[in-house]
Amino acid sequence: MVSEDALVEARSLTKVYPPRGSTAEFRAVDGIDFTLQRGESFGLLGPNGAGKSTTMRMIAATSPISGGTLRVLGMDPMRQGPEIRARLGVVTQDDHLDNELTVRENLHIYGRYFGLPRAVIRDRATRLLDFAQLQEKAGDQVETLSGGMRRRLTIARSLINEPDILLLDEPTTGLDPQARHILWDRLFQLKQQGVTLILTTHYMDEAEQLCDRLIVVDHGRIVAQGSPQELITRYATREVLELRFRLDERDIAAEKLGTSVLATGGTDTDGRVELLPDRVLVYTADGESALATVHAMSLTPLTALVRRATLEDVFLKLTGRSLIE
Numbered sequence: 001m002v003s004e005d006a007l008v009e010a011r012s013l014t015k016v017y018p019p020r021g022s023t024a025e026f027r028a029v030d031g032i033d034f035t036l037q038r039g040e041s042f043g044l045l046g047p048n049g050a051g052k053s054t055t056m057r058m059i060a061a062t063s064p065i066s067g068g069t070l071r072v073l074g075m076d077p078m079r080q081g082p083e084i085r086a087r088l089g090v091v092t093q094d095d096h097l098d099n100e101l102t103v104r105e106n107l108h109i110y111g112r113y114f115g116l117p118r119a120v121i122r123d124r125a126t127r128l129l130d131f132a133q134l135q136e137k138a139g140d141q142v143e144t145l146s147g148g149m150r151r152r153l154t155i156a157r158s159l160i161n162e163p164d165i166l167l168l169d170e171p172t173t174g175l176d177p178q179a180r181h182i183l184w185d186r187l188f189q190l191k192q193q194g195v196t197l198i199l200t201t202h203y204m205d206e207a208e209q210l211c212d213r214l215i216v217v218d219h220g221r222i223v224a225q226g227s228p229q230e231l232i233t234r235y236a237t238r239e240v241l242e243l244r245f246r247l248d249e250r251d252i253a254a255e256k257l258g259t260s261v262l263a264t265g266g267t268d269t270d271g272r273v274e275l276l277p278d279r280v281l282v283y284t285a286d287g288e289s290a291l292a293t294v295h296a297m298s299l300t301p302l303t304a305l306v307r308r309a310t311l312e313d314v315f316l317k318l319t320g321r322s323l324i325e
């Protein structure tokens with residue numbers, strides 16, 4: 001039974017890639033459940049190979065499901081692929097823009113693909129160029145655009161059919177910080193206009209900015225779901241003391257700190273220490289007093305920073321791995 005207003009509903013959704021050559025079959029998505037309501041921005045978060053793109057392709061009706069059920073806009077992707085695709089905007093990791101055409105021509109071609117009348121395409125293309133801040137580039141060949149502009153054009157193009165849902169697979173991977181911020185701003189504007197976003201990302205700040213709700217996936221399974229703040233409250237301590245040590249001091253410092261954090265366990269039950277290749281993280285309710293403990297132990301970190309817990313910390317706790325490998 002599909003709940004009212006559910007734009008996407010997955011139950012025990014599974015994807016098994018068949019064996020190829022000497023490679024055995026592979027369970028890329030292993031029985032996941034989620035429901036996406038209209039107007040809600042939804043994120044799939046996880047490391048490389050977690051099954052995010054595979055899930056997106058099943059929602060976009062471009063890859064058949066292997067098990068469970070999936071409804072998209074109330075329809076069955078296995079039987080109603082064209083109807084579903086007509087109402088989606090899809091931004092894949094590769095943009096597939098036509099480099100030899102101009103920016104505006106790329107929008108027009110896509111409009112024709114959806115069978116839209118010429119006058120409608122012209123109007124929408126002008127509005128979308130404006131939205132993507134590419135008016136001045138309208139007549140330029142796509143191959144002359146920067147990475148950030150290409151991404152904005154890809155997103156503009158995906159909106160030509162005025163989709164109900166916009167699927168974005170790692171929208172800002174590979175962009176510089178300024179280009180990412182411009183893109184976030186554009187996506188945030190879309191969200192405010194009522195477009196439902198589904199996005200995959202490795203970036204915690206992106207997920208925190210854009211997603212109302214998240215599923216964290218690892219090895220094809222959901223390891224947690226909730227709003228960014230709920231996940232942080234549920235899985236991470238309030239504060240993190242982030243320390244960098246000289247390499248020869250790092251392991252011994254982590255060990256000593258681990259013992260001291262465990263010793264304070266009575267009041268700080270989630271306290272723990274994580275040793276990363278470049279940092280030692282102390283999870284604690286009170287970062288400043290943890291730092292005082294560090295100094296009292298005569299440890300000499302090169303840098304020490306007290307910060308609030310983020311989704312990155314949630315992920316590390318849930319999977320024992322850092323998101324960007």
Ligand SMILES: Nc1ncnc2c1ncn2[C@@H]1O[C@H](COP(=O)(O)OP(=O)(O)OP(=O)(O)O)[C@@H](O)[C@H]1O
Pocket residue numbers: 017018026028046047048049050051052053054055
């Ligand atoms: N066509 C395919 N045939 C066989 N295995 C595949 C195929 N596509 C993906 N896989 C495997 O399925 C797993 C999940 O891949 P997927 O691309 O969905 O992960 P992801 O979470 O999107 O990762 P990334 O962040 O790297 O894009 C990976 O181990 C991948 O190698």
